[in-house]
Amino acid sequence: MKIGTKAIHAGVEPEPVTGAIMTPIFQTSTYVQKGPGEHTGYEYARTQNPTRDALQASLAALENGKFGLCFGSGMAATDAVMKTLLPGDEVIASNDLYGGTYRLFTKVFERYGMKFHFVDMQDVENVRAAMTDKTRMIWVETPTNPMLNIVDIEAVCGLAKGAGVKVCVDNTFASPYLQSPLDLGADLVLHSATKYLGGHSDTVLGGVVTSDAALHEQLAFHQNASGAVPGPQDCFLILRGIKTLHVRMQRHCENGRAIAEYLKSHDRVGEVHWPGFESHPNHDVAKRQMRDFGGMLSFSLKDDTMEAAAELMKSTKLFALAESLGGVESLIGHPATMTHASIPLAERKKTGVVDSLIRVSVGIEDVGDLIGDLKMALANSAKYATVR
Numbered sequence: 001m002k003i004g005t006k007a008i009h010a011g012v013e014p015e016p017v018t019g020a021i022m023t024p025i026f027q028t029s030t031y032v033q034k035g036p037g038e039h040t041g042y043e044y045a046r047t048q049n050p051t052r053d054a055l056q057a058s059l060a061a062l063e064n065g066k067f068g069l070c071f072g073s074g075m076a077a078t079d080a081v082m083k084t085l086l087p088g089d090e091v092i093a094s095n096d097l098y099g100g101t102y103r104l105f106t107k108v109f110e111r112y113g114m115k116f117h118f119v120d121m122q123d124v125e126n127v128r129a130a131m132t133d134k135t136r137m138i139w140v141e142t143p144t145n146p147m148l149n150i151v152d153i154e155a156v157c158g159l160a161k162g163a164g165v166k167v168c169v170d171n172t173f174a175s176p177y178l179q180s181p182l183d184l185g186a187d188l189v190l191h192s193a194t195k196y197l198g199g200h201s202d203t204v205l206g207g208v209v210t211s212d213a214a215l216h217e218q219l220a221f222h223q224n225a226s227g228a229v230p231g232p233q234d235c236f237l238i239l240r241g242i243k244t245l246h247v248r249m250q251r252h253c254e255n256g257r258a259i260a261e262y263l264k265s266h267d268r269v270g271e272v273h274w275p276g277f278e279s280h281p282n283h284d285v286a287k288r289q290m291r292d293f294g295g296m297l298s299f300s301l302k303d304d305t306m307e308a309a310a311e312l313m314k315s316t317k318l319f320a321l322a323e324s325l326g327g328v329e330s331l332i333g334h335p336a337t338m339t340h341a342s343i344p345l346a347e348r349k350k351t352g353v354v355d356s357l358i359r360v361s362v363g364i365e366d367v368g369d370l371i372g373d374l375k376m377a378l379a380n381s382a383k384y385a386t387v388r
Contacts, residue, residue, distance in 0.1 A: 001061075001277075002140050003176065003177055003245075003246055003271070004061065004246040004247075005111065006062055007062065007177075007242050007243055007244070007245045007246050008144070008243050008387055009153060009236055010057070010058055010061030010062065010221035011054055011056070011057030011058035011059075011060065011061050011068075012054050012057075012058060012239065012380050013054075015154070017269055017297035018061070020281065021043040022238055022240075022321060023051055023054040023236065024051065025051055025052075025232045025233055025235075026045075026049055026050045026051045027232055027233070028045055028049075029044070029045045029234075030043075030044055030045060030331055031044070031045075032176065032336070033044060033127060036285075037239075038222060039297050044226060046227050047224045047234075048230050048327060049229075049235070051232035051235045051236055051239075052070055052229065052232065052235045053220050054071055054235070054239060055068070055207075055235040055239050056068035056069055056070050056207075058239060058242055059191070059193075059197075059209055060208045060209050062079050062176040062209075062242070062245075063171070063176050063180065063181075063182055063183050063189045063209040063226060064180055064183055065182050065189065065209035065210055065211045066210070066211040066213070066216070067209065067210055067211065067213070067216035068207060068208070068209045069207065069208050069209075069216070069219050069223050069228065069231065070193070070205060070206065070207050070210070070229065070235060070238075070342040071203050071205070071206040071207065071223065071228050072205070072206065072228045072229060072230050073192070073194070073202070073205065073228075073365050074172065074190070074191065074192025074193070074194060074195075074205075074206035075100055075101075075102075075104060075206065076206050077190050077192075077207060077208050078101055078104060078170075078190060078206070078222060079104065079108075079226075079228065080208065080219050080222045080226070081168055081188060081208060081219070081220045081250050082104070082105075082109050082114070082139075083218075083226075084166075084211075084215065084218045084222075085109075085113055085136050085137060085231060086378040087113030087114065087116060088113055088114075088115075089114055089115075089133060089134060089135075089136040089137070090114070090115045090116070090117065090132060090134040090135045091105070091115070091116050091117070091135070091136065091137045091138070091139055092116075092117045092119060092127055092130045092131065092135060092137075092138045092139070092156040093105065093116055093117070093118050093138075093139040094119070094120075094121050094122075094139065094140060094142075094144055094149075094151065094353040095119055095120050095121075095146040095347075095350065095351055096141070096145070096146075096147045096352075096353070097118075097139075097141045097144060097145060097170070098132075098141065098145045098170070098172075098340075099335075099339050099341065099342045100338065100339075101139075101141075101170070101345075102118075102340075102342060102343050103343075104194055105222045107342075107352060108248050109256060114132070117130045118347075120149075120351075121142075121149075121151040121156065122149050122150065122151065122281055122282055123343040124154070124155040124156055124159065127156055127159055131159070131163060131165070131320070132168070133233045135163065135165050135339050136165060136166065137166045137167070137168060138152060138156055138159075138160050138165055138166070138167045138168070140156055140167060140168065140169045140170065140181075140186075140276030141169075141170045141172075141173070142169065142173075142174070142179075142289075143172065143173045143174065143216045143275055143286075143294065143296060145172075145173060145257060145296075145339070145340075145359075146239075146273075146298045146339065146340065146357065146359040147211060147273050147275075147351055147352050147353065148173075148273040148274055148275055148280075148296060148297060148298060148300060148333045149279070149281065149282070150275050150281070150282035150283070150285050150286045151285075152282065152285045152289070152312075153167075153169060153179075153181050153185065153186060153238070153281075153289055154184040154185055154289065157184060157185030157186055158185065160185075161185065162375045164185040166188065167185065167186045167187050167188070168186065168188040168189070168337065168363060169181035169186045169188070169189050170190045170191075170192075171190065171191055171235070172188050172190070172191050172192045172195050172196070173195075173263050173294060173296050173325075174294060174327070175191075175196040175197065175245065175294075175326075176197075177245055177246055177249040177291065178249065178253075178290045178291050178292055178293075178294055178310045179289060179290050179291070182209065182210075182211060187210060187212055187215060188208055188209070188210045188212075188215065188361035189208070189209045189210070190206070190207070190208050191206065191207045191209075192205075192206055193205040193206060193207045193238050194206075194324065195324065195326030195328070196245065196248070196249065196252075196323065196325075196326035197238055197241055197242055197245065197326075198237060198238045198245075198325060198326075199241040199242040199244065199245065199248050199275070199327060200237070200241055200292055200327055201232045201327035201328075201329065202237055203233075203238060204234070205230045205234050205235070205238050206230075206351065212253075219227055220381045236275070246308075248328065248364055248371075249292075249294075252292060252294065252295030252362060252363070252364060252369070253294060253295060255294040255295060255362045255363070255364065255365075256274070256276075256293065256294055256295035256296065256297060256362045257276055257293065257372065258322050258367045258370075259268070259360065259362050259367070259370060259371065259374070260272055260274035260276060260277070262374065263297075263299050263374070264277070266378060267302075267379055268301055268302055268318040268381075268382065268385065269299055269300075269301060269302065269378070270299065270300045270301055270304065271299065271300055272287075272297060273297060273299065273308070273352075274281060274293065274296075274297040275290070275293045276292075276293030295326075295361060295362040295363070296325060296359075296360070296361055296362070297359075297360050297362070298357055298358060298359040299357075299358055299360070300354065300357050300358065301356060301358075301381070302385075302387070303314075303385040304356045305356060305383075305384055305385070306355045306356055307384040308355075308356070308357055308381045308382075308384035309334065309355070309356040309381070309384055310334070311380060311381040311383075311384050312358065312377045312378060312380070313332050313333070313334060313358060313377075314382060315376065315377035315380040315381060316332055316373050316374070316376075316377045317373055317376075318330055318365060318369060318370055318373040318376075319331060319332040319360065319370070319373055319374070320332070321333065321334075323339060323363035324361070325359075326361060327361070327365050328329075328363050328365075329363045330360070330361060330362055330363035330365060331360070331361040331363070332358060332359070332360050332361075333358070333359045333360075333361075334353070334357075334358065335348075335353050335359050336348060336355045336357065339359070340353055
């Protein structure tokens with residue numbers, strides 16, 4: 001079954017009582033039992049909910065996995081994955097990753113005795129060099145947030161398998177439409193379903209997919225024990241969003257390419273980070289493991305001033321200045337003060353997340369209008385340019 005068909009049908013069946021083609025929102029906290037311990041498989045809604053079950057099955061199918069689990073947010077999903085580890089375990093993570101993930105690793109789990117090594121995974125040899133006999137997991141973002149670096153998933157998994165190490169890939173930026181990490185050897189795939197899976201900026205939810213029965217059992221235990229589960233309304237909204245994932249992603253990719261090329265050609269724009277450029281580091285890896293290059297990009301201005309970058313972001317009319325990504329509407333943001341503010345300045349600068357860096361989530365509007373919006377904003381910000 002191709003992904004466009006999976007997006008509409010996988011994991012979702014007509015409701016058996018009425019035949020409703022859309023999965024109902026089972027807005028209940030508990031379920032009536034015929035007798036003590038005699039139930040239909042549903043006891044309490046923290047543990048099971050039919051709307052959530054449908055979404056979990058859909059996510060598993062989209063990622064070519066056996067088991068899907070949903071959580072209240074992408075960070076709750078990340079928290080559950082980390083809870084499969086023990087004090088003293090070591091994790092190798094991308095040095096360019098979402099600020100919230102960095103915060104959770106360093107401010108929460110380091111307190112419980114875990115050790116994190118943040119390395120540049122564009123070169124798999126850096127991963128090999130960081131591995132020790134205590135390494136238990138490799139955490140991969142690709143494309144990375146916000147520098148759009150590309151990590152060779154298959155190569156990293158090859159290293160991990162020989163050492164008995166699990167690999168978790170945060171697939172949020174790519175979505176299942178563009179990339180299938182489990183097929184490349186990953187043990188776990190994580191999503192902030194808030195983003196491309198939901199696609200409409202109207203709910204917050206996270207998901208994890210695996211084909212490893214033991215990992216699924218651990219994660220399901222934490223899902224129920226910790227209780228960081230999404231409500232049925234949120235699950236319904238993500239299910240609705242998934243049905244148009246393939247058509248939305250096609251437009252995100254088309255628009256992303258056009259915006260990247262426009263920015264690259266502009267005389268005031270410096271470096272543009274987008275994996276579709278042949279000049280992009282690991283472009284060949286992106287071509288091999290992705291079906292297209294997505295709608296995420298970041299760029300800086302040649303004058304490299306915070307004032308010019310701020311004026312540009314305040315000047316756009318169609319690109320909304322806001323956190324998040326992956327919705328139908330285009331967003332523009334400032335990683336240093338928004339998504340990556342929790343990462344210390346020195347660490348940010350090592351990966352290129354300077355104060356003038358701008359991140360863009362290209363939506364599905366008319367691309368001519370989007371280019372016109374950026375053209376206007378670039379002109380407005382020119383007054384803050386300085387010659388260096």
